[in-house]
Structures are given as structure tokens and as C-alpha cells.
Amino acid sequence: MSKWSVIGAGVAGLTVACELSARGESVTVYDTKGLPGKQSCSWWAGGMLAPWCESEKAEEPVLRLGRKAIAWWANRTEITKNGTLVVANKRDAPDLKRFGRRTGGFCKIKDVQLLKLEPDLTGFDDGLFFAEEAHLDPRRALRDLHNYLINQGVKISRQTAPSNLGNTIDCRGLSARDVLKDLRGVKGEMLIIRCPDVRLSRPVRLLHPRIPLYVVPRGDGVYMLGATMIEAEDRGRITARSMLELLSAAYSLNPAFGEAEVLEVGVDLRPAFPDNLPRIRRRGRTIYANGLYRHGYLLAPALAQGVADLALENKHSEMVDEDSS
Amino acid sequence: MKPFYGTQLPSRMMLGTAQYPSPAVLAQAFRASKASVATVSLRRESGAGETFWRMIQDLGVLILPNTAGCHTVKEAVTTAHMAREVFDTNWIKLEVIGHADSLQPDVFQLVEAARILAADGFQVFPYTTEDLIVGEKLLDAGCEILMPWGAPIGSGLGLNNEYALRAMRAEFPDVPMVIDAGIGLPSHAAHAMELGFDAVLMNTAVAHAGDPVEMARAMAQAIEAGTKAHRADPIEARDMAEPSTPVIGKAFLT
Numbered sequence: 001m002s003k004w005s006v007i008g009a010g011v012a013g014l015t016v017a018c019e020l021s022a023r024g025e026s027v028t029v030y031d032t033k034g035l036p037g038k039q040s041c042s043w044w045a046g047g048m049l050a051p052w053c054e055s056e057k058a059e060e061p062v063l064r065l066g067r068k069a070i071a072w073w074a075n076r077t078e079i080t081k082n083g084t085l086v087v088a089n090k091r092d093a094p095d096l097k098r099f100g101r102r103t104g105g106f107c108k109i110k111d112v113q114l115l116k117l118e119p120d121l122t123g124f125d126d127g128l129f130f131a132e133e134a135h136l137d138p139r140r141a142l143r144d145l146h147n148y149l150i151n152q153g154v155k156i157s158r159q160t161a162p163s164n165l166g167n168t169i170d171c172r173g174l175s176a177r178d179v180l181k182d183l184r185g186v187k188g189e190m191l192i193i194r195c196p197d198v199r200l201s202r203p204v205r206l207l208h209p210r211i212p213l214y215v216v217p218r219g220d221g222v223y224m225l226g227a228t229m230i231e232a233e234d235r236g237r238i239t240a241r242s243m244l245e246l247l248s249a250a251y252s253l254n255p256a257f258g259e260a261e262v263l264e265v266g267v268d269l270r271p272a273f274p275d276n277l278p279r280i281r282r283r284g285r286t287i288y289a290n291g292l293y294r295h296g297y298l299l300a301p302a303l304a305q306g307v308a309d310l311a312l313e314n315k316h317s318e319m320v321d322e323d324s325s
Numbered sequence: 326m327k328p329f330y331g332t333q334l335p336s337r338m339m340l341g342t343a344q345y346p347s348p349a350v351l352a353q354a355f356r357a358s359k360a361s362v363a364t365v366s367l368r369r370e371s372g373a374g375e376t377f378w379r380m381i382q383d384l385g386v387l388i389l390p391n392t393a394g395c396h397t398v399k400e401a402v403t404t405a406h407m408a409r410e411v412f413d414t415n416w417i418k419l420e421v422i423g424h425a426d427s428l429q430p431d432v433f434q435l436v437e438a439a440r441i442l443a444a445d446g447f448q449v450f451p452y453t454t455e456d457l458i459v460g461e462k463l464l465d466a467g468c469e470i471l472m473p474w475g476a477p478i479g480s481g482l483g484l485n486n487e488y489a490l491r492a493m494r495a496e497f498p499d500v501p502m503v504i505d506a507g508i509g510l511p512s513h514a515a516h517a518m519e520l521g522f523d524a525v526l527m528n529t530a531v532a533h534a535g536d537p538v539e540m541a542r543a544m545a546q547a548i549e550a551g552t553k554a555h556r557a558d559p560i561e562a563r564d565m566a567e568p569s570t571p572v573i574g575k576a577f578l579t
Binding site: 057058059098101102182183184185209231232233272274275276277 | 346347348349350352375376377380479533535
């Protein structure tokens with residue numbers, strides 16, 4: 001058994017710590033903020049475990065590796081496996097067609113079936129139902145991982161990681177840009193609203209040529225609305241345009257969203273490499289695991305396994321960069 | 326090929342930089358498309374997205390900043406000034422949107438903004454409709470290039486009004502003209518070239534294709550084919566068959 005230091009208590013750091021600890025290693029997680037929270041972009045995530053939907057735009061590994069994430073999370077936190085519903089307003093019917101053409105793992109549903117699934121979605125004739133997909137509450141998932149690690153005897157330190165740590169896994173997300181020069185931030189903006197008048201029991205995606213939206217139920221009438229994808233690296237505040245677009249898209253799903261209370265506004269930067277796929281790189285005694293982009297919960301389990309394989313068995317999974325020695 | 330504000334472009338393809346699955350795909354698509362100009366939207370991606378900008382600059386193509394998303398003269402002029410500072414170029418693709426759903430240009434504000442910007446030393450690439458008179462006013466305002474739409478942005482409908490585009494081409498034979506917006510297929514791009522336009526500008530057709538890189542390659546080939554066809558002086562379409570073999574001795578006058 002050797003000692004490992006994991007820097008960063010976001011979804012990447014905590015899943016890596018879980019994986020190492022599960023393989024019998026001694027682990028300390030360093031994060032100056034201690035508990036998982038606003039400092040991590042995974043705090044602001046949607047928490048959709050939606051590999052089929054994501055495959056519309058993402059590269060092939062996202063579907064293959066992401067499928068395994070559902071079972072991984074089900075063992076560690078509460079997940080809801082109600083599938084995903086994808087709809088489009090009538091005038092955007094070509095977008096629904098295209099989405100169907102480029103994904104798989106769904107069945108086409110119509111009128112009555114659609115209303116049976118989500119009675120509060122009136123006004124949509126057609127939809128795609130991805131029955132195998134799931135969602136989780138990211139904040140609860142992070143807390144559950146955190147508690148699990150404490151129970152496993154993993155130390156979570158609020159101190160700055162000492163510089164001569166030895167075996168280190170760097171999971172600092174975008175902060176690791178000081179070393180990983182090809183990492184960039186992709187701005188995301190989201191809202192958390194309470195709207196008990198609308199009842200949705202699964203994530204709903206509304207396709208739109210310019211303003212795609214997803215709504216993820218968090219229980220008790222609370223919903224996460226997300227998320228913009230902007231090639232910008234300021235994490236200041238949400239723009240009026242983004243908020244307008246998110247809310248009007250929600251309003252077009254169900255006008256009752258107009259009465260929602262806005263509970264939270266989140267803005268952060270997703271760490272991403274040029275192909276938007278995660279990477280594992282080894283430099284000396286430090287392993288960098290980063291670039292989860294918008295697939296934090298979907299790909300963190302595979303990333304963590306890749307890190308553990310490299311760290312403990314010198315096995316190079318596909319996420320390991322070739323320049324890694 | 327006519328120079329664009331004194332610059333000889335190495336290719337007739339201008340490509341937008343928005344909405345690709347990833348910057349890596351964007352870069353590959355650019356290489357495959359042989360695009361010589363990249364349009365970038367300052368307004369939408371306005372943060373300190375330095376890494377993304379660097380990737381765009383690394384493409385090694387000319388940068389044409391645009392005023393996408395602007396609805397008034399004032400917004401467009403301000404955005405143009407910001408773009409000049411950020412990208413260190415006098416080029417500006419001027420868009421003043423008049424209609425939220427069709428993104429049709431507001432040609433009245435467009436002409437006004439063009440006049441202000443041209444007087445201020447900008448080299449304006451105006452996104453306009455196929456209207457001849459608007460084209461004239463834009464040239465009067467100081468534009469030396471016209472960019473009529475083929476169809477609404479992102480619609481992929483191709484060249485909606487071929488008659489008017491032909492008329493425009495004939496009216497301004499010496500003005501570099503770019504078909505901007507509406508291209509969905511390589512055949513649309515080839516069509517634009519066959520009509521004698523100098524370049525095409527597209528974004529969605531490539532970025533939203535299932536395989537953007539393959540589509541970019543197809544577009545490049547179509548542009549090449551259309552350009553050659555135009556140069557080769559195509560035959561006129563006609564209603565009656567014109568036999569390519571001698572007809573003497575046959576009862577062809579029946």
C-alpha cells in the first residue's frame with residue numbers, strides 16, 4: 001500500500017480518491033475549501049447521466065464510457081432512473097429528427113404516450129424517450145462521496161497541499177492550467193428554480209437551433225435549468241441574455257414556469273481539452289486528471305479507473321495521453 | 326479573383342467558428358474546407374476566452390470579426406470598435422438583425438451603420454438581402470464588398486431567390502460578392518459559384534453536420550467545381566434537345 005495525495009475535492013478528485021481507496025491505497029484529499037461546494041464546477045452541474053443524448057455531439061468514448069457511469073453512481077448515491085425525454089417545438093421539428101438520427105437508445109413517442117410520461121408537457125406532439133438514462137443530484141452525490149471517503153479512513157485536508165507530496169493526483173480542474181497549457185474554460189450558466197406547479201419526473205431536453213435547454217428535476221418542485229455553453233473564460237455573472245433565454249425556453253416548455261421562484265444563479269467554467277474529452281497525463285510523480293468538460297458525472301468514474309490503472313498497475317487506459325511516460 | 330479590400334484571398338471559402346462539437350473538430354474542419362477566412366462573433370463569446378481565441382488564431386487564416394447578435398446601429402458600431410481592438414483588423418462583417426426569428430438584416434440600420442463605420446476607417450463586409458437598391462446604398466456608404474444572403478442564417482435552404490442574385494451579380498460585376506447564409510449543401514455552394522459569386526460564407530452547414538470535417542471537405546470540392554464551371558462558360562439551358570450527333574438524313578422536323 002502506498003500513500004496518495006489527491007488535490008481537489010470536485011467530482012474528479014473525489015471519484016479518484018474513491019477508486020484508489022477501494023483498491024486498498026491510503027489517500028489524503030487536499031482542498032483548501034474542505035467540503036465540496038461552490039468552488040467546484042461539479043457543484044453547478046446538471047447531474048444528468050445521459051450518455052445517449054450526449055452522443056449527439058460528443059465523441060464516441062462518451063457513450064461507451066458514460067454508460068458504465070450509471071451503475072457506478074447507483075452504488076454510491078441515490079440516482080433516479082426515469083430516462084430522459086427530448087422534445088422540440090413544432091417549428092423546430094427538423095432538430096428532433098436530426099437528434100434522433102445521430103443518437104440511439106431511444107423510442108419515438110407521440111401525443112398520449114408523451115403525456116402519460118410527463119402530463120405537464122402539453123403542446124408537444126412528438127418526443128424521443130431515452131429509457132435507460134438516469135439523473136442524480138450532484139450536490140448530494142458529492143456529499144455522499146465525501147462521507148463515504150471519511151468512513152473509509154480517507155483524510156480530507158483543508159490545508160494547501162505541500163509541495164513535496166510524492167505520489168500526487170492533480171484534479172484541480174481549470175486551476176491546473178498553470179501546467180496543462182491546452183486546457184481551456186467553457187462558460188456555463190444555470191439557474192435553480194422552484195416551481196411546484198410543474199411536475200416533471202425526469203430530465204427534459206428542449207431542442208432549439210440557438211437556445212437548447214435542459215430541465216432536471218431535483219425533487220420538491222425544484223428544477224435545475226441549464227446550461228449555456230459559451231467559449232468564454234470569464235466566470236463573472238450570468239448575462240441578461242442567457243437568463244432570458246434559459247427562462248423563456250423553460251416558459252415554452254410549460255408557461256407555469258413563469259411563476260417559478262429563482263433560487264440560485266450559477267456561473268462557472270468547465271475545464272476542457274481541445275477535443276472536449278478528458279485526459280490523464282503523468283509528469284514525474286504527479287498524475288493529472290482533467291478535462292471532464294460537461295461530462296463530469298458521466299465520465300468521472302471512467303477517469304478515476306483510468307487514473308488508478310495508471311497509478312497502481314502502470315496500465316495505460318485510452319484516456320492516458322501518449323506523451324505520458 | 327477580385328481582391329477583398331486589397332487582399333487577395335487564397336480560397337473562396339469563408340467559414341464561421343461557432344457551434345462545432347469541439348475546438349479540435351473546428352480546426353480539422355477548417356483544414357478540410359481550405360477556408361481562407363474565419364468569422365468570429367465577438368458579442369457572444371465576449372469573455373476573456375483567450376484559449377479559444379488562440380486556437381482560432383492558430384488556424385492561420387484571416388480573421389473577420391462580426392457583429393452577430395446586434396440589433397441597432399449603436400450596438401453594431403460599438404461591437405465593431407471592440408472587434409478592431411481585440412483583433413487588430415479594420416475588417417468587420419456588419420450584421421444588424423431586424424427580425425428575431427428569421428434573423429433577416431435590418432437594411433435601413435445596416436446602411437447607416439456601414440456609413441458610420443466606413444467613415445471611421447473600417448473595411449465593411451455588410452450582411453444584406455438580395456435587394457439591388459440596398460446594395461447600391463451600401464456601396465454609396467463606402468462598402469466595397471457585398472454579402473447578400475442565400476436564405477436565412479442556419480436555414481440550409483440554399484439560394485432562395487436565384488433571379489435576384491443573378492440580377493445583383495449582373496448589376497455589380499466588379500464588386501466582390503459573397504453569398505452569406507443559407508448554404509446547407511455543397512450543391513448550394515457550387516450554385517453560388519456557378520452564378521459568378523466570388524466566395525461563400527457558411528457556418529451551420531459544416532458545424533452542425535454529423536461529420537463536420539467530411540462536410541467541410543465536400544464544400545471545398547463543391548466550391549472548386551462551381552468556380553471551374555463558371556470559368557468554363559457553361560451552356561445556356563434550353564427547352565429543346567440539341568442533338569450532339571448529326572441529324573441530316575433523319576426525319577427531325579416531324
